[in-house]
Each structure stands twice: as structure tokens, then as C-alpha cells.
Amino acid sequence: MDAMVRELSYAQAIQEAMAIAMDMDERVFLMGEDIGVYGGAFQVTGDLVERYGTDRVLDTPISELGGAGVAVGAAVTGMRPIFEFQFSDFATLAMEQIVNQAAKMRFMLGGEVSVPVVMRFPAGSGTGAAAQHSQSLEAWLGHVPGLKVIQPATPYDAKGMLLAAVADPDPVMIFEHKLLYKAKGPVPEGYYTVPIGKADIRREGRDLTIVATSIMVQKALDAAATLEAEGIDVEVVDLRTIRPMDKQTVIDSVKKTSRLMCVYEAVKTLGIGAEVSAMIAESEAFDYLDAPIVRLGGAETPIPYNPELEKATVPQVPDIITAARDLVKGVR
Amino acid sequence: MAGASKAVADSRANLPFVYRQYSAEQLKQVLYKMYLIRRFEEGAEESYTRGLIHGTMHLSIGQEASAMGICMPLGEDDQITSTHRGHGHCIAKGAEVKRMFAEFFGKTTGYCKGRGGSMHIADVAKGNLGANGIVGGGIPIAVGAALSSKMMKTGKVVVSFFGDGANNEGAFHEALNMAAVWKLPVIFVCENNGYGMSTSTARSTAVKNIADRAAAYSMPGVIVNGNIFSEVAEASYKAVERARAGEGPTLIESKTYRHRGHSKSDRNRYRTKEEIEDWMSNRDPITLFENELREFGFIDDKGIEAIREAVAREIADGIEFAKTSPSPDVSETGNYVYTEQA
Numbered sequence: 006m007d008a009m010v011r012e013l014s015y016a017q018a019i020q021e022a023m024a025i026a027m028d029m030d031e032r033v034f035l036m037g038e039d040i041g042v043y044g045g046a047f048q049v050t051g052d053l054v055e056r057y058g059t060d061r062v063l064d065t066p067i068s069e070l071g072g073a074g075v076a077v078g079a080a081v082t083g084m085r086p087i088f089e090f091q092f093s094d095f096a097t098l099a100m101e102q103i104v105n106q107a108a109k110m111r112f113m114l115g116g117e118v119s120v121p122v123v124m125r126f127p128a129g130s131g132t133g134a135a136a137q138h139s140q141s142l143e144a145w146l147g148h149v150p151g152l153k154v155i156q157p158a159t160p161y162d163a164k165g166m167l168l169a170a171v172a173d174p175d176p177v178m179i180f181e182h183k184l185l186y187k188a189k190g191p192v193p194e195g196y197y198t199v200p201i202g203k204a205d206i207r208r209e210g211r212d213l214t215i216v217a218t219s220i221m222v223q224k225a226l227d228a229a230a231t232l233e234a235e236g237i238d239v240e241v242v243d244l245r246t247i248r249p250m251d252k253q254t255v256i257d258s259v260k261k262t263s264r265l266m267c268v269y270e271a272v273k274t275l276g277i278g279a280e281v282s283a284m285i286a287e288s289e290a291f292d293y294l295d296a297p298i299v300r301l302g303g304a305e306t307p308i309p310y311n312p313e314l315e316k317a318t319v320p321q322v323p324d325i326i327t328a329a330r331d332l333v334k335g336v337r
Numbered sequence: 338m339a340g341a342s343k344a345v346a347d348s349r350a351n352l353p354f355v356y357r358q359y360s361a362e363q364l365k366q367v368l369y370k371m372y373l374i375r376r377f378e379e380g381a382e383e384s385y386t387r388g389l390i391h392g393t394m395h396l397s398i399g400q401e402a403s404a405m406g407i408c409m410p411l412g413e414d415d416q417i418t419s420t421h422r423g424h425g426h427c428i429a430k431g432a433e434v435k436r437m438f439a440e441f442f443g444k445t446t447g448y449c450k451g452r453g454g455s456m457h458i459a460d461v462a463k464g465n466l467g468a469n470g471i472v473g474g475g476i477p478i479a480v481g482a483a484l485s486s487k488m489m490k491t492g493k494v495v496v497s498f499f500g501d502g503a504n505n506e507g508a509f510h511e512a513l514n515m516a517a518v519w520k521l522p523v524i525f526v527c528e529n530n531g532y533g534m535s536t537s538t539a540r541s542t543a544v545k546n547i548a549d550r551a552a553a554y555s556m557p558g559v560i561v562n563g564n565i566f567s568e569v570a571e572a573s574y575k576a577v578e579r580a581r582a583g584e585g586p587t588l589i590e591s592k593t594y595r596h597r598g599h600s601k602s603d604r605n606r607y608r609t610k611e612e613i614e615d616w617m618s619n620r621d622p623i624t625l626f627e628n629e630l631r632e633f634g635f636i637d638d639k640g641i642e643a644i645r646e647a648v649a650r651e652i653a654d655g656i657e658f659a660k661t662s663p664s665p666d667v668s669e670t671g672n673y674v675y676t677e678q679a
């Protein structure tokens with residue numbers, strides 16, 4: 006079993022998953038801007054066009070609304086498109102097709118169709134690409150019934166969740182943090198899936214639950230390692246899916262640790278942290294809380310270009326350490 | 338901007354448009370600015386390589402005549418919207434390179450106070466409403482600015498620069514239609530450099546020329562060789578006259594080429610070395626303009642050398658200014674999100 010596990014980057018893991026999906030099912034194809042000979046803006050499709058040809062690795066014009074809509078139309082009528090947005094920010098141009106069409110078509114037609122489309126969104130800040138190329142918009146789509154929204158944080162999950170997304174009969178939106186693409190981790194060869202809608206406890210602990218998403222999972226784990234030396238035992242829950250959310254895993258963790266902190270890169274207000282906090286406040290775990298819930302999210306500002314400002318707008322490991330320390334010691 | 342006197346004008350009667358229309362001083366200034374654009378981008382590229390600038394950038398090296406030609410007939414009050422490949426537009430519309438460098442270095446003295454960087458470079462005081470990170474994003478904004486001009490009777494003309502790739506965004510089509518219906522003083526300038534990132538116009542666009550799209554919106558569609566300054570300036574001049582006369586928009590397609598890759602991460606796998614080489618050695622817009630100026634007796638080698646030296650000084654000073662300017666304080670991260678009110 007172990008012999009089949011290699012170290013792959015997050016981008017390689019996604020590429021492998023797409024190749025496996027195309028090998029297994031000839032209805033699967035890729036669409037997106039510059040995903041062919043260019044290999045994708047982040048080299049995720051890489052040389053797939055050489056292996057699968059330009060019909061199955063289809064470069065689109067720069068037409069996000071139309072392209073996303075074409076993918077939806079193809080999905081409704083028997084194909085299994087995987088649509089790559091060059092940056093998640095450009096989802097804003099395609100909101101109509103994602104929110105009004107893909108998400109609602111099955112419902113509006115009384116279950117007569119389903120929309121098995123997968124959309125991939127390179128997201129997040131940290132690359133110096135400024136305000137229109139650095140956003141974290143997953144909560145926007147997480148607000149829409151009919152969509153499933155996932156944020157794999159490791160190469161293993163990136164591959165397994167993409168394969169689960171392709172097998173899913175409903176539209177699945179995958180947010181991939183750009184800074185994760187080069188991150189390496191163990192990935193088994195061949196086909197496997199990681200279920201959508203299941204959180205993962207990445208580190209067990211007694212004193213505090215940190216619910217984190219995407220790149221913040223690794224930051225939370227790094228913070229936890231430092232805090233361990235101070236005698237603070239952190240449990241890190243990787244949410245993985247934001248819709249449908251795995252409430253039970255979070256509830257059980259909070260019942261165990263009695264403290265909750267949410268860490269995510271998107272703007273703090275009206276975000277995933279608000280949802281997780283409210284969900285806990287409404288649940289039986291509320292009675293177990295020993296301290297107020299803490300949210301660490303992005304600043305209430307677009308992402309600035311200047312690198313120091315850019316870093317300061319999203320939670321960093323020292324911010325998590327300080328907040329966790331204060332939370333456990335009861336500093337308010 | 339009538340520069341040439343009557344006697345001079347007669348002697349130039351058979352020369353291309355700009356040599357009849359503008360004074361020698363003005364034309365030398367154009368050459369200066371073309372060099373300024375080129376050297377600015379080379380300086381930015383070098384600073385990037387040395388780690389002084391982060392993020393990415395899109396260089397317009399090879400497209401200088403297009404930016405300069407379009408902006409030539411514009412006045413300081415006229416406005417432009419620009420693109421991710423917007424350094425040339427910014428300089429052509431009158432920006433100072435030192436404040437552009439400062440922006441790229443993320444400094445408070447930059448045009449966007451370090452918040453925008455290359456992709457959002459702007460100079461609002463000089464009428465540049467900004468580069469744009471969104472392909473096609475500036476096109477409707479230009480139409481809106483032209484609507485303001487019409488409603489407020491300011492007489493301003495607005496130019497919207499965009500690339501060939503942008504012509505396949507819905508924003509392009511919606512904006513052109515409104516501009517035509519409302520006869521707005523706006524000029525749509527498609528800088529067709531053959532590719533949207535890796536995708537050639539042949540693979541992305543149903544019409545042969547972007548200018549062919551103009552017919553669908555009942556406006557003139559003009560094709561110019563974007564590497565010949567005079568051709569571009571002449572087309573722009575006519576479109577500006579038409580706009581100022583209240584006759585509505587024009588679509589100009591300026592056919593050109595970018596020498597560099599799309600951005601800092603391009604491996605140029607979608608075009609051949611020979612193609613790039615051909616454009617660089619045989620159709621470089623600065624060389625073409627310089628040769629004409631020399632041939633028509635507007636400048637000699639010494640004059641050209643003087644321009645190059647002056648540009649080099651301005652670039653060196655600009656980089657120094659950027660390096661020594663202060664960075665914004667992290668406590669000011671929340672500034673400019675909303676309008677500060679007293």
C-alpha cells in the first residue's frame with residue numbers, strides 16, 4: 006500500500022486527478038483560459054493537452070460568463086466539464102451562470118435535470134497580485150443552496166475531493182489557494198475519493214478547537230506546534246467543505262475542548278467564521294463553552310499591493326498564536 | 338495642437354500625417370516619451386528580477402507607438418481607461434515615471450500610495466482613470482466617463498484601451514452598444530497584439546479583425562498599423578474630432594505585438610522565436626519612428642543620442658526616488674476603503 010504513495014505538489018495532485026477522471030470517463034473534459042499549451046496560469050493542467058488533445062483540454066476565449074454557462078449547458082446534457090477560472094476573482098463575471106443557472110436548474114425544473122459541473126477557482130492573497138487577483142470569495146458561493154463548495158488544504162485532499170466532485174451529480178465549486186499549489190504531501194496513486202461534506206481533525210487537542218480552512222489549516226498547525234511547547238493543546242479541524250458543512254465534527258470537538266476559534270483568510274465579517282460560530286451557538290456545544298468564540302479573518306479591506314500591508318490583511322501564524330494564548334488564558 | 342508654421346507646412350505637404358500636423362519639438366518629445374516607456378519597463382523588469390518589486394507585471398515593450406499615437410491628439414482634460422498592460426498608456430497620458438516606480442515599489446509616493454502596483458497604475462490628475470486587473474473591466478467605465486462628459490457638457494473625450502482578448506468579454510459588447518446608441522464621445526482602442534495570453538485571435542475570435550465588430554454597433558471601425566506612430570495618431574485625431582463633434586464613438590484596432598511574454602511567468606510556448614525575432618528586428622515601433630524622423634530631417638544622430646541620455650537620467654532618478662520613498666505603515670491598512678469624511 007505504502008509503495009503507491011508519492012510526494013506530490015498540490016497542483017500535481019489536481020492534475021493527476023483530472024487525468025484519472027478523463028481516463029475513467031470519456032464525458033469528462035476540461036475548459037478554461039490558457040489551460041492548453043500554456044498549461045494554465047498556475048500550471049495545474051500542465052501538459053494534459055498533449056495527452057488528451059485540444060478537444061478535451063479546451064482553451065476558451067476570455068469569456069467567463071459565457072464559458073461558465075457553456076460548461077453548465079454541457080453538464081445538463083450529458084457531459085462532465087471541469088471548468089477552470091484563471092483566478093477566483095473572475096467568478097464575479099460569471100456569477101449569473103453559477104448562481105442563477107447552475108445552482109438552481111435542478112430545483113426549478115422539479116428534479117428533471119442535474120448539473121454535474123465542477124468549477125475550480127485559484128484563490129487567495131500572498132502573491133502581490135493586488136486587489137482584483139487575491140480575493141477569497143468562497144463564502145459568496147457558500148451562501149447559495151444548490152452548490153457544493155469545498156476548500157481542500159492538502160495534496161491528498163485536493164486529488165480525492167476533485168475525484169469526488171467529478172463523481173458528484175451536482176455543481177461543485179473548488180477553491181484552491183494559490184500559495185498551496187507548490188505545497189507537497191503524500192498522495193496515493195490511482196483512484197480514491199475524499200468525501201465532500203466531511204471535516205477532518207488534523208490534530209487532536211484538549212484545550213482549544215481551531216476550525217480552519219484552506220491555507221489557514223497549515224498556519225493553525227504551525228501555531229499549534231508552538232503552543233504545545235507552552236502547554237496549550239490545540240485541536241485543529243480542517244473544515245474542507247463549507248457547504249454542506251460538517252457540523253457534527255465541529256460540535257463534538259468544541260464539546261471536548263470548550264473553546265472555539267475560527268481562522269480563515271476571507272474578510273472576517275459575514276464569513277465562514279460567522280457561520281461556524283452561529284452554528285455552535287445554536288447547538289448543544291454552546292453550554293460547553295468556557296470562553297467567547299474568537300474569529301480571525303481577513304481585514305475589512307481589499308487586498309493591498311504593498312507586501313507588508315498585504316501580509317497584515319490576512320491572519321498569520323503569530324496572530325493565531327497570540328489569539329489562542331489569550332483565549333486559553335482568558336484574556337479578553 | 339497645430340504646431341507647424343505655414344512655410345514649414347508647405348515643405349512637409351507630402352509627408353505622413355504627424356509630420357504635417359506637429360512641430361519638430363513636439364515630435365522629438367514623442368520620441369523621448371517612447372524611449373521613456375521602453376526604459377521604464379526595462380527598469381521595472383530589472384527591479385523585479387532583483388527582488389525590489391513583487392507580484393507580477395505585464396510589459397508593453399513593442400507597443401509604444403500605439404500608446405503615444407492614440408494619446409497624441411488628446412488634451413490634458415481628456416480621459417483614458419487602461420489595462421493590465423498599461424504602463425505605456427500612463428506615461429503617454431503624462432504621468433511621471435518616478436511616481437510610477439514608487440508605486441511599483443509599494444511606496445506612499447506612488448500614484449496609488451502603494452495600494453495598487455503595476456496592475457492598477459493610474460494618474461487621475463492627468464486623466465488616467467486607471468489600469469485594470471479585469472480584462473475588459475475598463476471599457477464600460479470609459480463609456481460612463483463619456484456619459485458624464487455629455488451630461489456635464491465638459492467637452493472631454495474618453496479613450497478606452499483594451500486588448501484583443503477583451504473583445505470576447507460581454508462588457509465589450511454591452512459598452513459599445515450603449516456608446517453608439519447614446520452617441521457618446523468615446524474612442525475604443527483595441528491594441529491587438531495577436532494574443533490574449535497564450536490564445537491567438539484566430540483561436541479565440543470569430544471575426545478576422547476586431548474592427549469588424551464595429552459594424553454590429555454602427556460605428557466606424559478603423560484598422561491601423563500600431564507600430565507606426567503617424568498612422569495611429571492620424572486615426573486617433575479623426576476619432577477625437579468625431580467625438581468632439583458629437584457624432585459618437587469610433588473603434589480603432591491598432592495591430593501591434595508584445596516583445597515580452599504575457600507576464601513574468603510566461604514561457605512563450607504558443608509562439609515561435611522567429612515570430613518574436615521578426616517583430617523585434619523588423620517592426621520595432623521606436624526604430625521605425627526614429628528612422629522616419631531622421632529621414633525627414635527632424636532629428637540627427639546627436640539629437641537622438643541626447644534624448645536617450647536624458648531618458649536614462651530620468652529613469653535612474655525615478656528608481657532612486659522610489660527606493661528612498663517611505664513605505665506605508667501597516668496601521669494604515671484600512672485607509673481608502675471608504676471616503677474619509679470630516
Ligand SMILES: Cc1ncc(C[n+]2csc(CCOP(=O)(O)OP(=O)(O)O)c2C)c(N)n1
Pocket residue numbers: 038067069091095098395421422470471472473499500501502503504530532533534599
Ligand atoms: C476577466 C479576466 N479574465 C482573465 C484574466 C486573466 N488575464 C489577464 S490579461 C489576459 C490576457 C488579455 O489579453 P488581451 O486582452 O489581448 O491583452 P494583452 O495581454 O494581450 O495586452 C488574461 C487572460 C483577467 N485579468 N480578467
Ligand SMILES: [Mg+2]
Pocket residue numbers: 500501502528529530531532533534
Ligand atoms: Mg492581446
